[in-house]
Amino acid sequence: MSRFAYLFERFPSFGQTFCYREVTELDRQGTAPPIFSIRNPKGEPPQDWDARIVKRVHYLPEEKELLDDVQRALKKRKLTPEIVTALDEWGRRTDFLRLYQAVFVGLRLQELGVRHVHAHFAGMAARTALWIHRFFPMTFSFTAHANDIFAPRQFEIGLDKLVDAARVIVTETDYAAQFLQKRFPQRADRVRRIYNGLDFAEFGRTDFSSTPPLIIAVGRLIAKKGFANLIHTCGVLAQRGKSFRCEIIGEGPQENELRAQIDKLNLRNRLVLLGAKPQREVRQHLAAASVFVLPSMLDPEGGMDNLPTVIMEAMATGLPVISTNIAGIPEMVVQNETGFLVQPADPIALAKAIEDVIDDPLLAQRLGEAGNQRARELFSIEKNVRELCALLP
Numbered sequence: 001m002s003r004f005a006y007l008f009e010r011f012p013s014f015g016q017t018f019c020y021r022e023v024t025e026l027d028r029q030g031t032a033p034p035i036f037s038i039r040n041p042k043g044e045p046p047q048d049w050d051a052r053i054v055k056r057v058h059y060l061p062e063e064k065e066l067l068d069d070v071q072r073a074l075k076k077r078k079l080t081p082e083i084v085t086a087l088d089e090w091g092r093r094t095d096f097l098r099l100y101q102a103v104f105v106g107l108r109l110q111e112l113g114v115r116h117v118h119a120h121f122a123g124m125a126a127r128t129a130l131w132i133h134r135f136f137p138m139t140f141s142f143t144a145h146a147n148d149i150f151a152p153r154q155f156e157i158g159l160d161k162l163v164d165a166a167r168v169i170v171t172e173t174d175y176a177a178q179f180l181q182k183r184f185p186q187r188a189d190r191v192r193r194i195y196n197g198l199d200f201a202e203f204g205r206t207d208f209s210s211t212p213p214l215i216i217a218v219g220r221l222i223a224k225k226g227f228a229n230l231i232h233t234c235g236v237l238a239q240r241g242k243s244f245r246c247e248i249i250g251e252g253p254q255e256n257e258l259r260a261q262i263d264k265l266n267l268r269n270r271l272v273l274l275g276a277k278p279q280r281e282v283r284q285h286l287a288a289a290s291v292f293v294l295p296s297m298l299d300p301e302g303g304m305d306n307l308p309t310v311i312m313e314a315m316a317t318g319l320p321v322i323s324t325n326i327a328g329i330p331e332m333v334v335q336n337e338t339g340f341l342v343q344p345a346d347p348i349a350l351a352k353a354i355e356d357v358i359d360d361p362l363l364a365q366r367l368g369e370a371g372n373q374r375a376r377e378l379f380s381i382e383k384n385v386r387e388l389c390a391l392l393p
Contacts, residue, residue: 004116004392005034005109007132009124010041011057012049015220017279018196018309019120024053025197025385034112036060036105038124045251045276058108060101070103078107083135095127095155102131110136116167116393117141122148127157130165139393141168143194146306146327147224149176151299163187168391170194172307173328194388196309197381203316204287205372208365212243213358216289216319218282218310221252221273224303226295226324228254228261232347233295235265237354244358246271247289249282286317290364291357293322296329297344305329315375320367322353332378338371 012020026033040059061069070087073079083103090096105128109117117132119125119142129140142162149171152159163169163184169191171177181188215234219225227248234246248258248271255273262271277285286292292314296305307328314321315332321339323329333339340353357364 003033003114004118005036005105005112005114007105007117007119007125007129008035008037009121010039011035011037012047012054013041014044014047014276014279016120020049020053021197021199021381022385022388024050025199025381026389027053029382029385029389031389032056033118034058034109034114036108038101038128045278047278048280060104063097066097066100066104070100073103073107079103080135086131086135093156095157098124098128098157099131101128102135106132106136106138109138115139118143118392121145122152122159122162126162126166127155130157130162133165139167141166141170141392143170143172144176144180145172146176147301147303149180150304150306150327151302160184163190166190167393168192170388170391172196173331175328175331176306192391194384194391195378196307196312197379197384198312198316198375199381200316200376203283203313205318206287206289206368208290208361208368210245210288210290212245213290214288215244215246215291215293215354215358216249216285216314217247217293217295218249218286218313219294219308220250221248221254221258223254223299224297224305225250226297226344227258229295229297229345229347229350230293231258231261231265231267231271233293233350233354234267234271236347236351238265238267238270240351240355242355242358244270244354247274247285248272249274249277249285251276283313283317286314286319289317289319291322291354292317292319292339293350293354294324295322295342295344295350296324296326298326307332312375312379315368315371316379318368318372320357320364321371322350322357332374333371334374337367338374339367 117129117140119129126142133140177193324344325341342349
């Protein structure tokens with residue numbers, strides 16, 4: 001039996017492939033921790049998930065069934081007086097379901113003999129893990145990612161309480177680690193940086209044969225990805241008479257707005273929104289491209305990318321990467337070595353960087369090869385998962 005269990009808000013989710021890869025690599029290394037997911041990610045685009053992994057996921061019941069389950073446990077005297085008091089005192093205050101979910105999961109972890117819970121994101125799953133820690137003789141840790149620390153939502157159990165109670169706080173970049181250490185200096189020694197990882201055997205390599213050059217971008221269609229700036233940039237390139245095609249893979253709330261922008265700039269024959277794709281197809285599109293672009297920016301709520309998985313996927317494919325110099329992105333993309341970094345929301349600078357790459361195939365190949373080597377050094381899923389396991393009790 002594994003020493004720890006996973007707790008996710010939703011698993012597996014197409015927008016969180018880094019979580020799925022972590023779990024599957026643990027499985028490959030011979031560790032199969034119990035997996036609990038608060039929500040069942042229904043209605044998402046189909047993905048190539050391993051059925052053996054999905055079958056292991058314990059999905060928590062909906063509210064009525066959850067409350068009934070806890071009530072039955074109470075009648076069977078499975079709950080300590082401290083748990084009963086906490087449930088009564090909290091009542092129906094904000095986030096009250098986290099307490100009941102903690103009871104549901106904690107009772108089952110006790111039966112399994114598990115004494116530690118690891119959650120992903122400093123959100124719903126981590127707040128539930130904190131209550132598990134308070135209700136049962138178990139410790140918890142969590143991996144913090146991006147908006148959950150840069151622009152966290154306000155709850156009574158906030159980021160400060162999570163950091164104070166967690167045994168370990170893992171995050172994806174040196175930038176994020178330093179951010180947390182400066183904000184919570186009394187817990188700085190608990191913060192650890194572990195990069196996300198990839199299995200490089202899954203990725204083909206681009207041969208830069210696309211005619212015209214293919215610009216590719218991948219991500220949710222949300223403000224912080226900066227796709228409106230990429231579309232503006234494509235308009236600039238078209239005005240300059242550049243031959244190119246651009247594909248944006250992803251779905252999200254900005255889709256209609258972005259389509260209207262494409263129409264307004266008369267880019268329908270050059271730029272296409274492909275929607276969400278299974279990971280296998282994303283890898284195929286990357287291997288057919290000439291350059292990867294992700295013009296990340298700060299969104300109006302203060303959210304931003306930290307370590308975009310799609311950038312390391314592009315590097316694994318041998319593509320030159322053009323992005324912006326925010327958060328942890330400069331830890332991935334080295335200026336004029338593996339790609340180019342520009343200021344956020346600067347379409348003219350972005351257009352210049354894209355031109356430099358698509359006009360010079362030798363430069364593109366040099367940047368892409370260096371990026372592939374850097375990715376292999378930093379983002380090995382095998383090495384990084386072993387680092388994570390070494391931190392967990």
